[in-house]
Amino acid sequence: MERADVPRDELPEIDGMAAEDVAAAFHNLTERRLLLPVGGEKKRFAAAPPDAACEALIRPIVQQARTARDAADRLRGELVSVYENALERRLRQPLFEELPDVASVRRELDRFATEARHEVLTSQPGGGRNEEVLQEAMGRTEAVLGRGVRMRTLYQHTAQYNPGTAAYVEIVTGLGAEVRTLGEGFMRMIAFDREIVVIEQKGDAKAALVVREPSVVSFTVAAFELMWRQADPFPVSLGRAQAIRVSDKTKEDIIRLLVQGESDKVIARRMGMTVRTCQRHIAKIMERIGAKSRVHAGYLLREYEGDPGLAALTEGDADDGPHDPPAGDRDRSEND
Incomplete structure (x- = not known):
C-alpha cells in the first residue's frame, strides 16, 4: 500500500519485516534526510528527493572544509610573515659587529x-x-x-x-x-x-x-x-693520580713550546698560568735534563724529540700544582 506520508507513531506493517526492523528503517531514513517532517512538525513524515537529502547532508561537511581551509590559509600567511620578518631582520644584521x-x-x-x-x-x-x-x-x-x-x-x-x-x-x-x-x-x-x-x-x-x-x-x-x-x-x-696526569700533560706542552723558542711570558699565557708558575715548571724540566741555560735546554730538548725518553721528563708529582693564573680584566667578557 502506497501512502503520501507516514505517521511517526503509526508505522505501517510491511510483509516480511518485524516491527523493530521497520522502526530501525524509519530511523535510518530520517537520519539520511530521505524522510522529512510534514509542515515542520515531527509527527508525520514524507519522502524527500535523494538530491535534496544529499545536499542537506553534505552542506555542513562542505562548510567545515571551507572553514578549515580558511584557517589553514590564515596560518600559512602568519607563518610566511613571521619567516619573512625574521629573514629581513637577519639580513639587516651585520656579518661582523664590534662590541x-x-x-x-x-x-x-x-x-x-x-x-x-x-x-x-x-x-x-x-x-x-x-x-x-x-x-x-x-x-x-x-x-x-x-x-x-x-x-x-x-x-x-x-x-x-x-x-x-x-x-x-x-x-x-x-x-x-x-x-x-x-x-x-x-x-x-x-x-x-x-x-x-x-x-x-x-x-x-x-x-x-x-x-x-x-x-x-x-x-x-x-x-x-x-x-x-x-x-x-x-x-x-x-685526586692525586689525576693531579699527576694533569701536571705531566702540562709539562709536555711546556716542553713543546720551549723547543719552539717561546719566552716564559708567552708560554705562561698560552698555558693559562702565572709566569712564576711557568718558570717553576721550566726550572724542574731544566734540572731533569741537566740544562745550564735556556739555550742549552732548547738544544737538549730537541735531541729528545721523537725519543721515548721524552716521556720521562714529564713524569712529575701532584705537588707541581696548583696553578693560579691571574684573573684580570680580560675575564670580564667571558661567558659559560
Missing part, C-alpha cells in the same frame, strides 16, 4: 643566550676563572640548561687546580653541561646555535667581535669540534 666594552659584551651575551634554541659552545683558555665572572655566568648558564639547550665548554688543564672553577663545573655538569680540558692552543669564543660566534678582540680583552658570516662561523665551530675530540673530561674532584 667595544664589557657592558655591551654582557648585554649581547645575555641576549644570544636567551635566544639560543639548540646549542651553546664555549672555549675559555687562561686557566681558572675569577669568582665575579663565574657568578655572572651562573644565572645565564642555568637558564640555558633549564630550557634543554645543550652546553659544551672547553677549559685548559690548569683550570682543574682552581677551586672556584672546579666548584662551578661541578654545579653546571649536574645541570647537564659537558666540560672538558685541553692543554693550550685554542681561542676564547662562544657559539650560539652554530649561527653566531662571539670572539675576543685581539689586543683588547674587554671588547669582543660578533660574527654572523656563515663560512667563518662554520670554520670556528669545526675547530671547536676538533679540539673537543682531543680534550679530556673535567674531573669534579682532583
